[in-house]
Amino acid sequence: MKRLTTAFIVVVVASASLIFLANHLNASQGMGGSGTITVFNWGDYIDDELIDQFEEETGIRVVYETFDSNEAMLAKIQQGGTSYDIAVPSEYTIAKMAEDDLLIELNHDQLPNMTHLNPDFMDLSFDPGNKYSIPYFWGTVGIVYNTEMIDDIDFTSWDDLWSEELKNDILLVDGAREIMGMSLNSLGYSLNTLDRAELQEAKAKLQTLSPNIKAIVGDEIKMLIGNGEAPVGVVWSGEAADIMYENEALDYAVPEEGSNLWFDNMVIPRTADNIEGAHAFINFMLDPENAAQNAEYVGYSTPNLSAFELLPEEVSGDERFYPAPELTDRLEVYDNLGREMLAYYNELFLEFKIDLR
Amino acid sequence: MGNKSRNLFLIPYVFWIALFVVAPIILVLFYSFRGLDGSFTLSNYQHFFSSTYFQLTLSSFWYAFLITLFTLLISYPTALVLTKMRHKQLWLLLIIVPSWINILLKVYAFLGILGTYGPFNAFLDVIGIGAVQLLFTDFSFVFVSVYIFIPFMILPIFNALDKLNPAFVDASRDLGASSFETFRKVIFPLTINGVKAGCQLVFIPALSLFMITRLIAGNQVITLGTAIEQHFLVTQDWGMGSTIAVFLIIAMIIIMFLSGNRKWGLTSGKKA
Secondary structure (H helix, E strand, O other): OHHHHHHHHHHHHHHHHHHHHHHHHHHHHOOOOOOEEEEEEEOOOOOHHHHHHHHHHHOOEEEEEEEOOHHHHHHHHHHOOOOOOEEOOEHHHHHHHHHOOOEOOOOHHHOHHHHHEOHHHOOOOOOHHHOOEEEEEEEEEEEEEEOOOOOOOOOOOHHHHHOHHHOOOEEEEOOHHHHHHHHHHHOOOOOOOOOHHHHHHHHHHHHOOHHHEEEEEOOHHHHHHHOOOOOEEEEEHHHHHHHHHHOOOEEEEOOOOOOEEEEEEEEOEOOOOOHHHHHHHHHHHHOHHHHHHHHHHHOOEOOEHHHHHHOOHHHHOOOOOOOOHHHHOOOEOOOOOOHHHHHHHHHHHHHHHHOOO | OOHHHHHHHHHHHHHHHHHHHHHHHHHHHHHHOEOOOOOEOOHHHHHHOOHHHHHHHHHHHHHHHHHHHHHHHHHHHHHHHHHHOOOHHHHHHHHHHHHHOOHHHHHHHHHHHHOOOOHHHHHHHHOOOOOOOOOOOHHHHHHHHHHHHHHHHHHHHHHHHHHOOHHHHHHHHHOOOOHHHHHHHHHHHHOHHHHHHHHHHHHHHHHOOOHHHHHOOOOOOOOHHHHHHHHHHHHOOHHHHHHHHHHHHHHHHHHHHHOOOOOOOOOOOOOO
16 A cells, blocks of 8 residues: 555656656747747648748747648647647638637738738638638649540540549549539539538439549548549649649649639637737738748649749649639639538438448 | 455546546437537437438448458467467467557558559459459458458457367367367357457447548448548537447447357466
8 A cells, every 4th residue: 555655656746747847848948938939730831941931030939730631620729738829721610710719810900911912812701801811822623634544535524524434433532512512513503502402413413423433532532543543533723733743644624614712721729829920920921922932832822912923934824723714703612501501511422422332 | 455445446447437438428428419509409319210321320230240250250260270389379479460550551551452553453463364443342341351350359269269178179079079060069169258259349340440441442331430430520510420429339238238248258368
């Protein structure tokens, strides 16, 4: 009994001193202090040189952490263990976070570089008046295909996916909004429809695609298409850009009926400690030269008009990633559908997956 | 040791069980009665009995059954052979080693192995069968799942066989039984507890596999686990996800009850 008590005391003392030591170390590194900001971003989604440059210019130290899904990011911010000063969620998550009061309102006076942003990408339904968020990168949902394996289809229409020669050739991303949206678009409906009859029709049409579908997968889709496991995939433009960089035979098309326009925006979560530093960081990233450098490194489409003009012609002239205005007009941003409708989209998608075989 | 200090030692376990076993089950039960709007409702259960989830449950059970069956068919003979080997603990260790490797890594490896340009298809090509599609089929799903579950089946069966007193087998043979009869009437009945434990260890997790369904089967096969994952992560419909989880718990209780054994065959490998 005595030994147990001793052991217990030893453990308590040891943990207490470890906590003290950790606190001390963090403090000496300046973690959590006013001289640092913690940035929470997607993996491989920033040019590291810019972080160094920001630290040099402002004297604020940047702690950089990454996440791999909106849901994972949201969970960590809700839980509130770390004081994230900047996060970069996608648009539907921003709407949700704003609803749940997880975001701090931006002070536009501290963001003079906002004027460089393309007005087309401002004041959108998920964040009216850009109260909480500033666009970081944007993109589309489209079709990536291997020109060596498929030479007579150019995927100008979603209906091309339904053609008979593509039997067992298509990979889809495992996302209810993306895939239901694709079917809705192919029927000429809005991908934010709240009409259950239209959604049923979209699901029925999707089921006729089953023979052509090889698999519905997650992030592995990049690897699988890159390796030539399947010649056609429905993906986000950013993922397409990634694999096209590695495999020259691949091409990307956004069908003319329209598609989804997505955004990753910078926000300041409630957990923020250094609100001023966070504003400085956003403003720094909005600087045309920095934004252009970042866009060239990451390979996604920049919403920064001045930065866009600084990009080399071969990037900015690429209509696959900076589509012509006629097409952008037909792209739609996901609205926050509300839980019930979102559940209905997922329900139909699940039913479609069950009947896939 | 006095009764008092024994009770004192019990405290951490009681805490552990209350916090990590009882509380989560109560939470799952609680959430299963909550609708999307947070009100108390039975609609999740009503929804579960609709055709979609019924079909999903049937197919989950069917695949879990297939996986358990094939795992057992492979594991029992393996365990039998293992107990006859000279360095049986070493061989057992070699079979267990793969289970030390992260399951996700193993599954990713299979993506490469079973792929169109993978070694499996290259082999089929060489022997003249020609490449076939292996990835994203129910075959590959069952194959990879069986591979992953084999150690969990072998261990309890091996322990049961190892504890079997060889005198019983000798007696059976002396009394004129053939090897098959000996197996059927002596060896198998005496190790049935190991088999039951192994089946439980395989069947229950197999019901809720979700990673393999997406990675290896490309959602061509989906299980109750897929639906739970989707409800918790994407739809944020925790109520529905919990309802499905409640049914998994009930299924588990039924299976434990049916296979009702108290010994798990997992005790030490020493001869009895």
